[in-house]
Amino acid sequence: MASVTEPDPAWAATAPLWRAVQAFRLVTLLYAVGQQFASVPHYTNQRLSWALIAVMAVWSGISAVLLSQWRIRHEPRVRTAVVIGDHLVVIALIFATRLVAPFDWYHGHQTLPTTLWAANAVVSAAILWGPFGGIGSGLLVSAAVITARAQWDFDVWRDATLPVLISVGLALGLASNTARRAHAQLQRAIRLTAAAQERERLARQVHDGVLQVLSYIKRRGTEIGGPTAELAQRAGEQEVALRVLISEQGEPADVGGVGEDLRPLLTAQTTPSVFVSTPGDPVLLGHWAAREVAAAVAAALANVVQHAGAGAKAYVLLEDMGDELIVSVRDDGPGIAPGRLAEAEGQGRMGVSRSIVGRIAALGGTAHLLFEAAPADGSPDEGAGAEWEFRIPLDRRQ
Template sequence: MFPGRGEDARVGIDMPFWRAIAVFRIASIVYAAALLIRADGYLRPQAGWAVIGVMTVWTVVTIYAYASPAMRGRALLAADMIVTVLCLLATPYVQGPYQTGALPITATWMGGPVIAWGVQGGRRAGALGAAIVSGADLWLRGVGEVSDFGVASVSINGVVLLFLAGILIGHVAQLARQAEERMQRATEMEAAGRERERLARGIHDSVLQVLALVQRRGQEIGGEAAELGRLAGQQEAALRELVSLQREPSPAGTCDLRTLLRAYGGTDVTVSTPATPLDLPTGAAREVAAAVAAALDNVRRHCGAGAHAWILAEGEEDTITVTVRDDGPGIPEGRLEEAAAAGRLGVAQSIRGRVADLGGRVVITSAPGQGTEVELTVPRGETPVRS
């Protein structure tokens, strides 16, 4: 019910609440002292001043303790409630026989822990604190045995006010924390965007220029250098795609699959993705990208250097489908089964196994002379990813 100490690091949004509680406690002590001065019929006024002294000392302790996030935990909240209830239970000894319409010796000070519980733990904690204090107050008044309607009315009104204070202030405190967390996430995303822009400028000014130079010089030299130039050109195209990609921020713990797939684009690989993000849990997105990379490796290995591949990604409400198609010679009938029987598990493990672990399916369509199409379909949301 109550947040742990790690969450207590949110100092900024909580401090105004704790300052307000401190002011409330101080004002309540002044009010309780004024009532004691005016009370001519108290049986033991000296004991009343002793209780006021305890309330004053505890107020000073709580003002400093609640100001420290490290001390603001279950132990302090429990101690606050115990001290308050004990002071409240001293009322019959101080006042003597119950006086109609009289407040307890603590007066409104007994609402302090109720508000503190609500600020620290939210609505439910505030309601629980109100129930404890109200129960002690009603037990003192013996509301179940009093026939005087005025006495019962005063008691019930106090209970209602305590519950309203605990629940409403707890609700407001929760809303304030949620607003602060959203603002923090927005600030972090803005900072991450600025960092991406800075890195993009650095890549554009250095890495892309070097890759372009390697591609140009490799073509001029020819031979093995031409192959290196071709690879450098593919990587340059992939990096330019990443630099120019403008996408919406993904929720925490997820990854936009479009970013991973567009890294495979180049002179011999065409990547087509939708305009909207294809968000998957980060682990699942990486597994899908690895399966696509395995399919592209098969294209290069079996279709030759001149083959072209196309990657098409589509998103639906519950699933994401990625299709890898090539213009190679196709897979002869029975070849995949023969490879699996011979222990060559590239397709079985690198592609089918990865997607199966994500709860998805793989469909491979091929015909001699018509190329091969590998369709990967995975569910959105939380999916089991093998370690």
């Protein structure tokens, strides 16, 4: 036999079907041999009929072995050749009935290879080529049986051969396609799980080394100031980029091709001074909407870094209320003086109005600064902080 190799995953999906139909082949062979014992007294050439039954038995054994093997070289080609050979043997044996029996016999009885055994070719074609291949094979074998028995008259519509073979081909073809789709989904799930586990392993290693160093450089560079401030800024940018790389999924969570999970986009912004809390279940938005919300949160966190000081901490909370999303960004810095945002906008500084409020408004939502903390004398109150609240409506019907 040919050299051993690993089974093709695409073909392995239908392995249970191929093995099951070989048991069916054995049962149909036993039925055909039993039918031979009952019919041979009516044959005119009994020796030839037994020789043809021997051919049927030998071919059944060869085809059963080849179709059930999964570790042979060029397996798809071998299986295709066997299925084609199955049809040739079946059709040849069907027409050979005329050589062993008189017209009166084969016109009103089963052919030498019984209809049940001939169905093996239809079953194999259905598994190999799907429902269309199964139906085509059923039509071909049925046409051979009807022609060999000379039944091209009204009797053909009272015979069960045609509808039975076509039904078998259709049913097994659909089953094989379903098995292939299920196998493909299983393989994809296995790959995604393996990728997620590998990302988690790399994330732990990177967090214990590179991210901590980048965070330290950013913090110390900001504290020292001067020329090292640019180094701190670059280190902070690379820290964020690296966190995005190890936090985002390999593929966005997708529902109907238009949904993306907002959670990884927010958790990617986690740093030693930024804490993100999200629900346990996916929070799905359109791809553009999810990116806009994440960008608004990033802009709010950038303001915390710029105005609240190096030691300030920020907290991001994502809540799915069913009909709307609520995203809160709170810090423990000195807060924002009353009227400061309006003053900045009047001076032409559009960072908050465009990067935060404008993005959320474009999604049909609202962005509110819940409080602007400062004492009556106007001096900053250390630790008062500020909190943004974004509310984005959801339409679950979409």
